[in-house]
Amino acid sequence: MNFELDEDIQFLKRNVRDFIQNEVEDVAMQIESEDKIPSRIVEMSKELGLFGLSIPEKYGGLGIGMVGKCALYEEIGATHNGYTTLIGAHTGIGTVGIVEMGNEEQKRKYLPDMAAGDRIGAFALTEPSAGSNATNLKTAAIKKGDKYILNGTKHYITNAVEADVFTVMAVTDPSEGAKGITSFIVEKGFPGFRVGAVEEKMGLRGSHSAEVIMEDCEVPAENVLSEEGRGYVNALKILANGRAGLAARNLGSCQKLLDLSVRYAQERVQFDVPIIEHQAVAHMLSEMAVDIEALRSFTYRVAWMVDEGKKIIKEAAMLKLFGSEVYNRVADKAVQVHGGIGYISDYPIERFYRDARITRIYEGTSEIQKNIIAAQLNKEYS
Known part of the structure; x- marks a missing residue:
């Protein structure tokens, strides 16, 4: 395994770091208070190419492999997580489906604008009755002529307010269970599609999650992603692919927290000495550092596996579980x-x-990751 970054990625990594430290960090408190990412920051992100990380150069993106993306996500994760989520959800689950499973016509139609950040992507799977049990979808899709008619409601959809293009999972054949689910590329402007209530959350201000409501929503048949009945498989692939990137964003946040904590412990004096000299504090900092290094190694190993085209179902679930738990501990x-x-x-x-x-809930709860890991272990030992 070789995690060494080429010169182009190192150059971009430095530029992203400068942008995060000098621009985004300056408005982090503003994002928190206003629940909005300044348009200037979004435009600068477009100029840096951050919306096109996952999209091949052929379609206007940067075409970066997963190891390179994780290096950039690590920098992006070191700032306000609302901004981090806008970029990460778009470049991860918001675009990966079209990149990996779209046909040539779909890629030409959607990816150039998505790479430029002129169209934001979102992933719409979760419903009131289908969260961890993703096969229990109620959103229905019925084919009528050259269109599918979609009816149903999604909720907790990240980027729903900003997004223009949604990867939507719907049931085309209720009798087939998971095999009856199909994925669609749905535009916000399609008839019968609207964004509903915006959810008030504990955190991630500046990143908006909302309901997505489809009432006799008309979707052209050519907007089926992959083929009918492959939606659940597509969803698993999209989520698995995105887990290395999510871990890298968590890693960036963890490193930021360690940096802040060490500096504070060096400056804060109690009982006539900096608190870093108190064993209780020193041990907490040491534990944070060990967790972070373990997460860093695991993240880049799984990223390398993605780039090598290896099967990562178990490893991606392990990484998602470990990364989110480490972030919370740190x-x-x-x-x-x-x-x-x-x-x-x-x-x-x-x-x-x-x-x-x-992070212990979205894109698959910690408990669901444990179920995936156990199922894979059962197969391996059978």
């Missing part, structure tokens, strides 16, 4: 190291603490 220790100031909203620690919590 955030918790960061609050403890900072003490009272870590609980105050004028400082970034409490924001990361709130933002970390969703």
Whole structure:
């Protein structure tokens, strides 16, 4: 395994780091208070090519492999997680389906605008009755002539407010169970499609999740992604592919928290010495550092496996589980190291603490990851 980055990725990584530190960090508190990412930051992100990380150069993207993407996600994760999620959800589950499973006509139609950030992507699977049990979809798709008519409601859809292109899962054959689910490319402007209530969340301000409502929504037959009946398989592939990227974003946030915590522990004096000299604090910092290094190695190993085309069902689930649990552990220790100031909203620690919590839930809960891991182990040992 070789995780060495080529010169182009190293150059882009430096540029992204400068942008995050000098531009996004300056408006992090503004994003938190206004629940909005400034348009200037979005435009600068477009200019850097951040919306096209997953999209091949042929269609206007950067065409970066997973190891390279993780290197950039690690930088992006070091700032406000609302901004991180806008980019990550678009370049991950929002576009990967079209890149990996779309036909040539679909790619030519959608990917150039998505690479430029002129069309934002979203992934619509979750429903009120289908969260962890993703096969229990109620959204129905009935073919009528050269169109499918979709009816149903999705919720907790990240980027729903900003998105223009949605990868939507719907049931085309109720008698077939998981094999009766089909994935569609649905545009926000299609008749019968609308965005419903925006959900108020504990964290991730600036990243908007909302209902997606389809009432006799007309979707052209050519917008079936892959083929009819492959939707559930497509969803699993899209989610698995995105898990290395999500772990890398978590890694960036963890490293940021460690940086802040070590600096604070060096400067904060109690009992006449910096608190980093107190064993209780030193041990927390050491545990954070060990967790982060383990996550870094695991993240890039799975990213390498993706680039090599290896099967990663078990490893992706392990990484998603480990990455989200590490982020929560590191955030918790960061609050403890900072003490009272870590609980105050004028400082970034409490924001990361709130933002970390969703990582154990979205894109597959920790419990679901354990189920996937156990199922794969059962196959391996049978």
